[in-house]
Amino acid sequence: MHRRAVLHGITLAAGLSLLSALPAAAQTVEEIKGKGKLTVGMLVDFPPFGITNAENKPDGYDADVAKLMAKAMGLPLEIVPVTGPNRIPYLLTGKVDLLIASLGITPERAKQVAFSAPYAAIEIGVLAPEKTAIKAAADLAGKRVGVVRASTQDQAVTNAAPKEARIMRFDDDASAVQALLSGQVDSIGVSNVVAKEIKAMAPSANYEMKFVFRQQPNAVALRQGQDALMAWVNDFIGTIKKNGELNAIHKKWLGTELPEIKAP
Template identity: 60%
Template sequence: MIRSTTRRTATAALAVLGLGAALTAFTPFASAQSVADIKKKGEITIGMLVDFPPYGTTNVKNEPDGYDADVAKLLAKDLGVKANIVPVTGPNRIPFLLTNKVDVLVASLAITPERAKQVSFSQPYAAATIVLYGKTASNIKAPADMKGLRIGVARASTQDVAVTKAAPEGTEIRRFDDDASAMQALISGQVDAIGCSVTVAAQIAKRVPANTFENKFNLVQQAMGIALRPGTDELTKTVNDFVAKNTANGELNKLYQKWLGADLPKLN
């Protein structure tokens, strides 16, 4: 766990490019820059979170699964190649892409202006609502109520950005390596509330007695895009065509229904 004391220092978590280097040292390079490169290689290497159910998780065989995994496999099928799915974490997913260890990211990556300076995004293929989630008995109704509280987030995530932006001075933001660690911190009482997606909140609700926690208020709804390296214009266009086609024909909606039990939101 990495801790931060105030909102003033919280923005340090956005410096994601230097994180995760030790974890990537022995990862094979993907380096595909074009559709031709991918087809020549016969596979597309796709980075994906496996700790963000139902978007990213693992199955009984410990293989990547979830909405993102199905989208990744559908993209590979569309390209006529094999899907090589590589697990990544929130902090190291952009470094994996920028250092050529994956070709693209289908990794629940919310489209933000800051990230758009580092990577190219496809049109949105999914969305997530980020909430502040805490004890039902706690009197938290608005961002101002976070003052003096310990708020947990997954480091360098969308929820980190959202909480950092909303938290008043005097909020103690505690950063964890992933959603699973933040979730455990809430359940064990290390923090008073966490910023998380509604899907993570639903997972917590299944693990604790009824009415222990609740969504206190919405922080943001974020559209997610498939991320590519800057300068890969042809590949980006191909991925955009993939998203447009499979949105129009209902394939993405079928996958969204399968994993989230709801229709794919209208995404701009």
């Protein structure tokens, strides 16, 4: 029993030591101001939301939102590059104040972090030339629709398209895009991220997203229980939506007006 008590004491002491070694986590805007800067975790390998520019600095949609947030707080901004797997751990251990890291709102993640109102969304829809008469899934009847095999787009088109649609499956995005550009297909199922790249490759074709199957809203992530900070963040997002600044960012990086984004 004595040996167990000693071991328990050692384990408890080690745990307390580990906790004390973690950075102090700011809980409010005033506490963030107290440390002199806003620290934001962001992906830098997910264009156009997160990239590294020619000056080797973080850039993209998320970076522009983070810059506006720091400006609203009256603070300098420090962007901390994160990865998909480590972004939530970075937040939970206080290495960053919050995440603006293309984090989609899901029930599983909501068990770990608190989500703000959405500020962006990945959309899955059908892209085709402006002159192509498609307004809804029913209009795909008789049309050749390209998709990447076993992708989210494949699932969405297969579930929604009428049986008269000719679904043509390709092994990767590059092949599907080339099929559209060459006229091998009339349209393709695609995300708004890839759609923006296609429009840039062939501006004269006047490609447009005909309709959207689904949205994956992205939100700012905070630690749970940061109610005051969450209220400030939501107010900030509402403000940049109303004054047009978020729409300008969306047009800059995705080439379209900011759509109506519904929280799941």
